């Protein structure tokens with residue numbers, strides 16, 4: 001009976017294409033792949049979950065796929081989508097929890113999103129995995145050169161300063177280290193090097209629960225997305241999601257289009273950015289690279305130096321930027337007290 005359902009569904013769901021060039025296909029074993037035109041860009045790897053300090057995974061049948069169902073849905077911001085559901089049976093002792101991986105193919109945006117519903121039980125570990133690990137895996141993709149004609153590259157943000165510190169780029173091949181540490185990872189852009197990055201690209205990014213999920217790269221070069229490993233307890237009826245966004249317009253414009261889609265989904269406008277003082281007016285900066293970065297005028301303290309700038313500078317500045325030199329620091333040179341040090345601003349700020 002179950003086999004029949006699977007076969008019927010297989011016919012229904014293979015090759016659903018909603019937007020121009022990107023398409024997703026799902027096979028009867030729960031494998032999925034994303035193509036651009038007639039070229040495969042991403043092939044899936046396992047689905048897995050770590051609970052009761054133990055891995056349950058689709059690749060060793062400890063997280064078996066029950067069936068695949070399909071339907072449709074509507075999102076108030078982004079409109080209609082087709083929804084494929086991979087239903088897995090998480091069996092622990094006598095408890096069965098249905099874990100559902102959703103694959104959503106959108107009609108009005110050029111993207112495929114992946115959502116994981118972790119079911120109606122609280123999923124607990126007593127021994128945490130590392131903060132650079134994850135404890136749920138869906139979706140996951142092989143990092144691979146598909147064939148000799150496949151010349152693709154990647155770019156990713158990573159680390160501090162909004163991902164600026166460890167941003168890096170390279171070839172999209174299994175030997176590349178794309179994600180260095182999970183907790184510092186950011187969105188990943190994959191592009192076609194044959195087109196000099198000016199044509200097709202995919203942007204892989206979190207789509208919800210931004211603070212509690214991340215990407216990791218396994219030692220067998222799969223890219224996995226999920227809940228941070230150091231989180232001990234996943235609430236019941238929890239879900240999170242990831243987006244694979246497509247653009248044919250090259251890296252710069254493609255990232256803008258992705259940003260517009262994210263702003264639309266989260267109902268954000270440019271209003272705060274447009275009204276921001278620091279963007280609209282000239283200011284004086286004392287950050288890394290500036291003359292007064294951890295440096296004062298000779299013989300005077302920081303307070304006098306800053307007052308002098310304000311009084312003597314002929315330019316119509318609207319603000320002064322005070323960098324990390326003025327407050328109290330603690331662990332890792334982080335802020336310990338957000339007040340002016342008396343040796344820096346004796347009269348306070």
Ligand SMILES: *[C@@H]1O[C@H](CO)[C@@H](O)[C@H](O)[C@H]1NC(C)=O
Pocket residue numbers: 015017021023024025033034035037038039040
């Ligand atoms: C979908 O992708 C497959 C490759 O997986 C490709 O052969 C097929 O032509 C694509 N279908 C559409 C409708 O674009």
Ligand SMILES: *[C@@H]1O[C@H](CO)[C@@H](O)[C@H](O)[C@H]1NC(C)=O
Pocket residue numbers: 005066067068069087098
């Ligand atoms: C698929 O599995 C789910 C979870 O066990 C079940 O609720 C549903 O009825 C099944 N659907 C089909 C079409 O077999």
Ligand SMILES: *[C@@H]1O[C@H](CO)[C@@H](O)[C@H](O)[C@H]1NC(C)=O
Pocket residue numbers: 036039040149150151152192193194195200
């Ligand atoms: C990259 O672009 C070239 C030239 O348009 C094309 O022949 C090739 O199939 C593309 N590669 C992929 C992986 O899409």
Ligand SMILES: *[C@@H]1O[C@H](CO)[C@@H](O)[C@H](O)[C@H]1NC(C)=O
Pocket residue numbers: 219220
């Ligand atoms: C890869 O990692 C897995 C666990 O994540 C471990 O069991 C395996 O030994 C590792 N393999 C290599 C080659 O390091």
Ligand SMILES: *[C@@H]1O[C@H](CO)[C@@H](O)[C@H](O)[C@H]1NC(C)=O
Pocket residue numbers: 117237238239240
């Ligand atoms: C997913 O979680 C959000 C809260 O984060 C909730 O509003 C939404 O209804 C959930 N979706 C599903 C399908 O459970």
Ligand SMILES: *[C@@H]1O[C@H](CO)[C@@H](O)[C@H](O)[C@H]1NC(C)=O
Pocket residue numbers: 076267
């Ligand atoms: C989106 O923002 C606009 C303007 O702030 C507001 O009128 C609207 O109700 C918001 N919609 C949703 C779904 O939050």
